[in-house]
Amino acid sequence: MKTVYREDLFADRVAIVTGGATGIGLAIAEALLMLGCDVVIASRNRKRLLTSARGLSEDYGREVLPFTCNIRKRPEIDALMDATLGRFGKLDFVINNGGGQFMAPAAQIREKGWNAVIETNLSGTFQMCQAAHACFMRDHGGRIVNIVADMWRGFPSMVHTGAARAAVVNMTKTLAIEWAKDGVLINCVAPGTILSTGMHNYPPEVPEAAARVIPLKRLGTVEEIADSVLYFLSPAGSFTTGATLRVDGGGSLWGDGFQIPDRPDTGAGPIPPWPEQRWPQHVPDE
Numbered sequence: 472m473k474t475v476y477r478e479d480l481f482a483d484r485v486a487i488v489t490g491g492a493t494g495i496g497l498a499i500a501e502a503l504l505m506l507g508c509d510v511v512i513a514s515r516n517r518k519r520l521l522t523s524a525r526g527l528s529e530d531y532g533r534e535v536l537p538f539t540c541n542i543r544k545r546p547e548i549d550a551l552m553d554a555t556l557g558r559f560g561k562l563d564f565v566i567n568n569g570g571g572q573f574m575a576p577a578a579q580i581r582e583k584g585w586n587a588v589i590e591t592n593l594s595g596t597f598q599m600c601q602a603a604h605a606c607f608m609r610d611h612g613g614r615i616v617n618i619v620a621d622m623w624r625g626f627p628s629m630v631h632t633g634a635a636r637a638a639v640v641n642m643t644k645t646l647a648i649e650w651a652k653d654g655v656l657i658n659c660v661a662p663g664t665i666l667s668t669g670m671h672n673y674p675p676e677v678p679e680a681a682a683r684v685i686p687l688k689r690l691g692t693v694e695e696i697a698d699s700v701l702y703f704l705s706p707a708g709s710f711t712t713g714a715t716l717r718v719d720g721g722g723s724l725w726g727d728g729f730q731i732p733d734r735p736d737t738g739a740g741p742i743p744p745w746p747e748q749r750w751p752q753h754v755p756d757e
């Protein structure tokens with residue numbers, strides 16, 4: 472992995488990356504290490520976490536702290552903050568990348584599945600922000616980046632994560648305003664379709680179908696997402712807060728891989744037009 476940033480840019484900085492053991496989170500952790508940052512990677516899966524932390528430590532010659540944490544549980548988040556401050560004495564950056572979802576039509580999502588996605592992607596992200604603010608950033612400032620998604624035109628097949636990510640975008644604006652006084656800058660990165668470990672959760676035709684409707688005609692890379700996160704953490708991002716950067720090759724501006732389903736052939740005929748008579752046009756007074 473190469474970087475366009477100065478190699479000691481984040482010397483003496485400390486970052487937490489959730490979901491830091493795989494995919495986009497791992498690329499973000501790696502990009503930070505490359506710039507001299509101390510990194511804590513957090514995730515639920517201890518085995519993957521230990522393997523990734525060991526690999527990163529070996530590659531960059533610096534201890535990477537793995538911390539098992541379910542962001543749906545506030546006591547575990549508080550323990551993550553304590554461990555970070557205990558080991559490194561400060562917390563400059565939080566990258567909220569940990570999250571999860573599954574593909575399902577809205578009509579088939581059960582209450583438990585809905586709640587799980589909202590609790591992880593929305594509530595977990597909020598709890599991370601609040602805990603980081605309370606334990607260190609309120610008194611010392613800091614930067615937070617929330618990783619969201621390309622849900623701008625609705626998110627068919629993943630209504631739960633679309634709703635949660637859109638809420639995170641709005642939450643980010645609120646926190647940017649409330650915590651500006653504390654020197655906390657908080658922004659979002661909204662990746663489009665990215666070639667990463669998460670891709671195997673989707674049907675095999677997804678990557679090619681997605682690339683066809685992205686103006687840049689390809690999927691993004693995890694390194695491209697990591698670089699955009701670095702922008703928000705770097706001095707270049709010092710006047711940007713409450714913003715969301717779409718890193719999607721223009722995908723959110725154009726076509727969609729989702730096929731709008733046809734109306735089932737129940738014999739009821741096409742969707743009737745709304746009767747015009749019920750809403751008479753307003754005729755302005757002469």
Ligand code: ADE
Pocket residue numbers: 489490513514515540541542543569570571591595
């Ligand atoms: N990544 C996906 N789900 C997570 C969770 N609940 N906690 C931390 N990282 C996660």
